[in-house]
Amino acid sequence: MKTYIAFLRGINVSGKNKVPMAELKELLVDQELKEVKTYIQSGNVLFKSEWDNTKELEKLLSAAILDHFKFNIPVIVKTVEQVKEILNQNPFKTDDENLQKQNYFVLLNNWPIQDDIEKLTLEAYANEEFLVTNNCVYLKCNVGYGKAKLNNNLIERKLNVLATTRNYRTMNKMLALSN
Structure with missing residues (x-):
C-alpha cells in the first residue's frame, strides 16, 4: 500500500466551494482509501491506497467530490517520494x-x-x-x-x-x- 498526498484546488476560498474537512475525510474513506488525514481547510489530504496510479486517484477523488458536494474540484495527487523530491x-x-x-x-x-x-x-x-x-x-x-x-x-x-x-x-x- 502506497502513501499519497492530494492537493485540492480552490476549496473553502471566500465562502465558495465549501468542503468541511471531516466530511471530506469520511467521503474518501468511503472510496476505500486508508488512514485518511486532512490538514487545514485548504484541501490537503494524506492517505494510503492500493492503487498505483496518481492520475486514476485524481479522477477518483474529483468524481467523488463532484458527486457528493456538487461542484468540480481539480485534484493533484503526488506520492510522498514526489513531494520529498519537490522539496x-x-x-x-x-x-x-x-x-x-x-x-x-x-x-x-x-x-x-x-x-x-x-x-x-x-x-x-x-x-x-x-x-x-x-x-x-x-x-x-x-x-x-x-x-x-x-x-x-x-x-x-x-x-x-x-x-x-x-x-x-x-x-x-x-x-x-x-x-
Missing part, C-alpha cells in the same frame, strides 16, 4: 524561517510543453523569482504571495496546465504527517 529540489531552500515564508510551490497536474516553459522563463516579475520544472513552479515572493503577479491563475494560463499552490510550511507539514 529537495527547491532552488530557494533556506534554513531562515523568515525567508522560508517567501517560498511557494505551484504544483502542476501535467508536464507543460517546453515552448510554454521557455516563454514563461523569459518573463520577469518585480519582487519575484521563479523556476519552472516539469511538475512544479518554484516561486519566491519577496513581498508575499498576496502581492505576487505570478500567481496560480497566471501560471495555469501561461503553461496551459491545472495547478494548485502551497506554501513551504504546508508542504513540509504534509511530508511530516506521512511519517
Whole structure:
C-alpha cells in the first residue's frame, strides 16, 4: 500500500466551494482509501491506497467530490517520494524561517510543453523569482504571495496546465504527517 498526498484546488476560498474537512475525510474513506488525514481547510489530504496510479486517484477523488458536494474540484495527487523530491529540489531552500515564508510551490497536474516553459522563463516579475520544472513552479515572493503577479491563475494560463499552490510550511507539514 502506497502513501499519497492530494492537493485540492480552490476549496473553502471566500465562502465558495465549501468542503468541511471531516466530511471530506469520511467521503474518501468511503472510496476505500486508508488512514485518511486532512490538514487545514485548504484541501490537503494524506492517505494510503492500493492503487498505483496518481492520475486514476485524481479522477477518483474529483468524481467523488463532484458527486457528493456538487461542484468540480481539480485534484493533484503526488506520492510522498514526489513531494520529498519537490522539496529537495527547491532552488530557494533556506534554513531562515523568515525567508522560508517567501517560498511557494505551484504544483502542476501535467508536464507543460517546453515552448510554454521557455516563454514563461523569459518573463520577469518585480519582487519575484521563479523556476519552472516539469511538475512544479518554484516561486519566491519577496513581498508575499498576496502581492505576487505570478500567481496560480497566471501560471495555469501561461503553461496551459491545472495547478494548485502551497506554501513551504504546508508542504513540509504534509511530508511530516506521512511519517
